[in-house]
Amino acid sequence: MKHKKRTVWVTGHKNPDTDSICSAIAYAYLKNQINPEYEYIPVRAGHRNEETHYVLEYFKVESPRYVTNVQTQVKDISYREIDLVPEDISLMKAWKMMRELSVMTLPVGKDERLTGLITIGDIATAYMEVADSWVLSEAKTYYRNIVETLEATMVVGDLNTRFEKGKVMVAAANPNEMEKFIEPHDMVIVGNRYESQLCAIEMEAACLIVTQGAEISMTIEKLARERNCYIIVTPYDTFTASRLLNQSMPIEHFMIREQLNTFKPEDTMDHVKETMAKLRHRYFPIVDTKGKFLGMLSKRNLLESMPKAVILVDHNEKSQALDGIEEAEILEIIDHHRLGSLETMQPVFFRNQPVGCTATIIYSMFLENQVEIPKKIAGLLCSAILSDTLMFRSPTCTALDREACEKLAQIAEIQVENFASEMFHAASNYEERPVEDIFKQDLKKFALGDQKFEIGQISFLSDKDVEGLKERVLEHMQERIDNGLSGGIYFMMTNIVKERTELLFKGAGTHEIVEDAFHENTLEDSVMLPGVVSRKKQLVPQLMATMHQ
Numbered sequence: 001m002k003h004k005k006r007t008v009w010v011t012g013h014k015n016p017d018t019d020s021i022c023s024a025i026a027y028a029y030l031k032n033q034i035n036p037e038y039e040y041i042p043v044r045a046g047h048r049n050e051e052t053h054y055v056l057e058y059f060k061v062e063s064p065r066y067v068t069n070v071q072t073q074v075k076d077i078s079y080r081e082i083d084l085v086p087e088d089i090s091l092m093k094a095w096k097m098m099r100e101l102s103v104m105t106l107p108v109g110k111d112e113r114l115t116g117l118i119t120i121g122d123i124a125t126a127y128m129e130v131a132d133s134w135v136l137s138e139a140k141t142y143y144r145n146i147v148e149t150l151e152a153t154m155v156v157g158d159l160n161t162r163f164e165k166g167k168v169m170v171a172a173a174n175p176n177e178m179e180k181f182i183e184p185h186d187m188v189i190v191g192n193r194y195e196s197q198l199c200a201i202e203m204e205a206a207c208l209i210v211t212q213g214a215e216i217s218m219t220i221e222k223l224a225r226e227r228n229c230y231i232i233v234t235p236y237d238t239f240t241a242s243r244l245l246n247q248s249m250p251i252e253h254f255m256i257r258e259q260l261n262t263f264k265p266e267d268t269m270d271h272v273k274e275t276m277a278k279l280r281h282r283y284f285p286i287v288d289t290k291g292k293f294l295g296m297l298s299k300r301n302l303l304e305s306m307p308k309a310v311i312l313v314d315h316n317e318k319s320q321a322l323d324g325i326e327e328a329e330i331l332e333i334i335d336h337h338r339l340g341s342l343e344t345m346q347p348v349f350f351r352n353q354p355v356g357c358t359a360t361i362i363y364s365m366f367l368e369n370q371v372e373i374p375k376k377i378a379g380l381l382c383s384a385i386l387s388d389t390l391m392f393r394s395p396t397c398t399a400l401d402r403e404a405c406e407k408l409a410q411i412a413e414i415q416v417e418n419f420a421s422e423m424f425h426a427a428s429n430y431e432e433r434p435v436e437d438i439f440k441q442d443l444k445k446f447a448l449g450d451q452k453f454e455i456g457q458i459s460f461l462s463d464k465d466v467e468g469l470k471e472r473v474l475e476h477m478q479e480r481i482d483n484g485l486s487g488g489i490y491f492m493m494t495n496i497v498k499e500r501t502e503l504l505f506k507g508a509g510t511h512e513i514v515e516d517a518f519h520e521n522t523l524e525d526s527v528m529l530p531g532v533v534s535r536k537k538q539l540v541p542q543l544m545a546t547m548h549q
Contacts, residue, residue: 006309008038008331009070011322013315014045015443015456018052018387018423020314022380023358024064027313027334030362033371038309043067045322049441051387051427059379059412070308071324074272074286074297075265077305081295084109087116087252090145091123092244094251105283107293108255114262114285114293116255126254127246133167136187136245139253140164143207143230149248150209150234150241155216157207157230163187166206170242175199189241194220201229209245211238262287263297268324269305272297314358316340316350319445319452334361336396337536341447356396359384363404378411383423390459390496391420394534421461424496428465430458435472439491446540448547453488453507455543457535459496466493470504474525477506490514490543494533501532503539517546 010028012020021044028042042064048056056063085094085106094106098120109115132138144159146152166185171178175195182188184204190196192214200208201223207230210216216231224231234241262285263272276284276299286294310325311332317340318325325342332349333342336358353361359381366373373381385405389397392405409416430438443456460466473491480486488507495501504526505514514520520527532538 005037005039006306007076008040008309008311009043009067010040010311010313011043011045011067011070012313013317013320013444014322015440016044016046016048016052017314017442018049018055019358019384020044021048021052021064022055022384023313023334023362025061026359026377026381027311027362027365029374029377030366030369030371031311034369040311041065046440047437049427050429050433051423054423054426055380055383059376059383061376061380067322069268069323070310070321070328071268071270072305072307072327073265073269074263074267076308077297077301079286079295079297079301080283082107084112084114084293085118085251086110087255088142088145088250090141090149090248091126091251091254092149092247093145094118095120095123095247103283103296105281105296106251107285107296108251109293112292114260114287114291116252116257117260117283117285118251118255122251122254122256126249133169136168136249137163137165137185139249141249143232145248145250146209146245147232149244150232150236152209152232152234155231155233156221156224157232163207168245170238171196171200172238179203189238189245191238198223201227205229207232209234209241211236211241260285264289265294269302269327273302276302312342313362315444316342316352317444317446318342319447334358334365336361338540355398356394356401357385357388359388360398360401360404363408364400373408373411375412378408379414382408382412382414382416383419386416386420386423390494390533391417391424393496393499394537396534396537424459424461427458428460428462430460430466430469435469435476438469439473439476444535446544448544451487451547453490453510453543454486455490455492455535455539457492457494459494459533461495461497463495463498469493470502470526474504474506477504481506488513490539492532492535492539496533499533500528500530501539503527503529503532513543513546516549517542 010024012024024042028040031040044064044066048063085108087108104120106118107114108118140162142162143157147154166187168187171188171190178199182200182203182205185206187207188200188205189209191211197208197220210233213233213235261279265288283296283298286297288294307327307329309331310328313334316333316335330344330348335352336355351361363381382405385401389401392402439456443454445454477489488510491504493502506525514527518529
């Protein structure tokens with residue numbers, strides 16, 4: 001069976017921002033230092049934005065793997081690792097392997113490529129139903145298989161050639177009668193009678209199988225070599241040799257080749273269970289996307305399957321989490337937002353603090369666990385705090401955020417104001433970027449009762465950075481509404497320096513909600529909100545309070 005250290009994904013929310021990705025990387029590093037029993041891997045639930053790209057490139061940190069869902073997959077299950085067996089092995093050898101491995105199906109192939117399956121049922125069919133004396137040659141049976149199956153010795157011949165013509169017969173009659181039914185290329189089972197052996201060779205038999213370990217005379221051996229007739233000597237009697245001979249046939253003649261039902265490591269349990277319910281097979285091959293055979297999956301393996309283990313950072317809303325989160329085992333939640341809609345099957349470690357950034361909480365956890373913070377990790381955490389607090393301008397920023405950022409900047413050897421300016425400037429290259437990418441770069445979904453809505457945000461240093469962007473974003477928002485992708489959309493265009501946000505909105509009821517929430521009268525699809533820079537603290541609470549009323 002394939003057993004491995006359990007993997008735990010550390011993931012931020014969909015459409016991740018810098019805090020979401022950097023906190024996932026940093027917390028995975030911390031957990032690997034303090035709990036080596038698990039393997040903690042940072043992943044991201046969406047494409048990284050330009051700001052995050054700049055940060056990762058600056059500190060030379062690899063971007064986490066992109067994943068779309070957290071459903072249990074085939075690769076999460078302890079399946080049976082088993083080697084492919086060659087197509088030319090005998091039915092008997094395959095049966096013995098099944099007994100040793102306690103399986104009823106063997107995968108067949110070579111060079112890590114699956115070519116077929118042989119089952120215990122296929123072997124039974126070959127033994128019980130095949131009564132054709134020509135089948136051994138039709139199966140192109142290797143002589144080495146015959147020798148192995150009969151526990152025999154090849155006196156004359158080549159083990160690596162095949163028996164490809166003729167039938168199999170037993171020389172039970174006298175030589176005069178034998179001459180009537182022995183034909184060229186036949187395989188003849190004979191005893192120790194010299195006359196019968198001689199007759200078979202003279203009738204151009206391809207092979208003699210001599211039973212009960214009888215000695216071969218020099219004359220017979222010499223004549224066999226001259227006539228190119230193979231001689232195999234087995235210790236078994238004629239009845240046993242005849243019974244065993246068909247078990248020497250290669251499995252390639254009986255194995256299943258067409259319409260193989262295989263699974264890929266990425267297949268979900270829903271797909272696996274649905275497929276297994278339709279088919280009565282006991283075992284299913286696992287093959288990767290490149291065609292490499294990995295192992296065999298049985299229905300019993302499903303009983304031992306475990307859900308994916310995840311740690312959520314920077315979110316606790318189901319709508320913001322990876323798809324399939326309800327099937328996962330949530331181990332921890334590290335967040336700084338309001339309590340959301342996630343439910344867990346069992347108690348979890350939940351750390352939620354009213355600070356400006358998740359990275360600030362993770363910095364504290366490094367200190368609490370007395371784990372040294374590497375320079376790269378310090379740089380990521382510092383960048384996340386600068387991003388989420390808008391370089392300390394956001395009302396969500398606390399003294400703890402500022403203190404953590406300054407300490408991390410020292411470790412990372414960066415000058416806060418210069419680095420923050422470069423980081424925000426990297427994110428402000430909006431002119432040539434697709435509007436859909438800009439819209440989704442920091443988009444979060446929310447729900448209040450039956451009301452579902454989206455809030456996106458971009459930040460910039462100068463109004464020149466976003467010239468012409470407003471019209472493009474409003475047009476894209478309307479397209480989402482028209483296509484039924486969203487019921488209500490709010491989009492914050494936040495000027496960090498001037499500490500203000502132009503709020504764009506589309507969707508039924510959004511105009512009235514904005515007017516009631518901020519006491520601003522507007523006939524347009526936007527409103528200027530001086531002093532508003534935080535989605536978490538200044539926008540979401542106001543909108544939800546108004547919706548609730």
